[in-house]
Amino acid sequence: MTNRIAISLGLILIAAAVIDIALFGDQHMIFLGKKLFALIDWVAFWR
Incomplete structure (x- = not known):
């Protein structure tokens, strides 16, 4: 991945x-943040 694609x-x-x-x-963002943390x-744990 180039820098231009990553920035875009x-x-x-x-x-x-x-x-x-x-x-x-x-x-919504708070809910998604909590779910992402979980x-x-x-x-x-499975690692």
Whole structure:
């Protein structure tokens, strides 16, 4: 992956998060953050 592609993908993800927060509030992001933390913990257990 080149730097240009990585930066483009990063900017798209940040823009999607900003749009989601602007339209629906920050409750979705908090929920997803908690679920992501649980997933990382679960995957680390099986490692």
